[in-house]
Amino acid sequence: MRMKRKPWADELYEQNQNFYKKFPYDIKGNWHNFFGNDKPIELEIGSGKGGFITQLAKIHPEKNFIALEINxxxxxxxxxxQFELKLPNxxxxxxxxxxxDQYFEKQEINNIYLNFSDPWPKSRHEKRxxxxPGFLDRYQKILNKNGKLTFKTDNQSLFIYSIKTIANKSEAIIDKLTFDxxxxxxxxxxxxxxxxxxFSKKGAPIYMLEAHFKKGDKDE
Ligand SMILES: C[S@@+](CC[C@H](N)C(=O)[O-])C[C@H]1O[C@@H](n2cnc3c(N)ncnc32)[C@H](O)[C@@H]1O
Structure with a gap:
C-alpha cells in the first residue's frame, strides 16, 4: 500500500501520542500493566486503516487490542x-x-490476526x-497456550503457501479452514x-484459516 504522508497526519501524530507508540521495545513483558488490566491481548499485524480492529475493540470490551502497522x-x-472513538482497549x-518478538514477551498475546497481508509473489521475496516460517516462529513465541493465529486473504497462492508453511511446522495445528x-x-x-x-464486492472468494501452536515444556 503506497501512501504519501499528508500534513494532517503529522499534526495528528504530534497531538495524540497517548494512543500509539513507535517501536515499543520498553513495553515488552509489561503490556497488561500498560493497559491497566489482565484482559487478554489480541494483535492485528498489518492493520492498514484499522476498520477491523476498531470493530473488534468495540464489540469486545472484555479484551485488549493492539494494531501493528509499518506504514x-x-x-x-x-x-x-481512535481520536474520535477513544476506545480504552x-x-x-x-x-x-x-x-x-522484541515488542512482546513469550506468551504475552492471545490471538494474532493477519488480514490481507501483502502477497510478495516472487520467490526471492518469500521471507517477507x-x-x-521465520514469522511463524515469532508468532509461536509470543502466543500463549490458548493462542490462535487467524489469517484471511483473497490471494489463493498466498493462502496455499500459508497452509503449507503452517502444516510444515510440527507444533502447528490448523483448526479452521475455508476457501469461501x-x-x-x-x-x-x-x-x-x-x-x-x-475484494468481496468484486466477487472474489475470501480464504480463511485459524491455527494454534502446541506448547511444550520448554515454552513455559
Ligand atoms: C494489503 S494491506 C491490508 C490492510 C488491512 N489489514 C485490510 O485487510 O484492509 C497490508 C498491510 O500490511 C502492512 N504491512 C506489510 N508488511 C508489514 C510488516 N512487516 N509489519 C507491519 N505491517 C506490515 C502494510 O503496510 C499494509 O498496510
Missing part, C-alpha cells in the same frame, strides 16, 4: 478513528512484524511474506476489513 500513513487513518504500534469464508459456517463471527469489503 505510518496507513496507521494515521486508524489514529484518526485499543492501542496502536508503528513497527515491523519482523520485530514482533507474513506467513513464512463468506459462504461458510464461520461467516457469522467474521468482522470484515477494508480490503475484504473491496
Amino acid at each position: 505510518e500513513m496507513a496507521l494515521a487513518y486508524l489514529l484518526r478513528k 485499543l492501542f496502536l504500534i508503528i513497527g515491523d512484524a519482523k520485530e514482533v 511474506r507474513l506467513t513464512s 469464508l463468506h459462504n461458510s459456517e464461520f461467516v457469522k463471527e467474521n468482522v470484515e476489513t477494508e480490503y475484504e469489503i473491496k
Whole structure:
C-alpha cells in the first residue's frame, strides 16, 4: 500500500501520542500493566486503516487490542478513528512484524490476526511474506497456550503457501479452514476489513484459516 504522508497526519501524530507508540521495545513483558488490566491481548499485524480492529475493540470490551502497522500513513487513518472513538482497549504500534518478538514477551498475546497481508509473489521475496516460517516462529513465541493465529486473504497462492508453511511446522495445528469464508459456517463471527469489503464486492472468494501452536515444556 503506497501512501504519501499528508500534513494532517503529522499534526495528528504530534497531538495524540497517548494512543500509539513507535517501536515499543520498553513495553515488552509489561503490556497488561500498560493497559491497566489482565484482559487478554489480541494483535492485528498489518492493520492498514484499522476498520477491523476498531470493530473488534468495540464489540469486545472484555479484551485488549493492539494494531501493528509499518506504514505510518496507513496507521494515521486508524489514529484518526481512535481520536474520535477513544476506545480504552485499543492501542496502536508503528513497527515491523519482523520485530514482533522484541515488542512482546513469550506468551504475552492471545490471538494474532493477519488480514490481507501483502502477497510478495516472487520467490526471492518469500521471507517477507507474513506467513513464512521465520514469522511463524515469532508468532509461536509470543502466543500463549490458548493462542490462535487467524489469517484471511483473497490471494489463493498466498493462502496455499500459508497452509503449507503452517502444516510444515510440527507444533502447528490448523483448526479452521475455508476457501469461501463468506459462504461458510464461520461467516457469522467474521468482522470484515477494508480490503475484504473491496475484494468481496468484486466477487472474489475470501480464504480463511485459524491455527494454534502446541506448547511444550520448554515454552513455559
Ligand atoms: C494489503 S494491506 C491490508 C490492510 C488491512 N489489514 C485490510 O485487510 O484492509 C497490508 C498491510 O500490511 C502492512 N504491512 C506489510 N508488511 C508489514 C510488516 N512487516 N509489519 C507491519 N505491517 C506490515 C502494510 O503496510 C499494509 O498496510
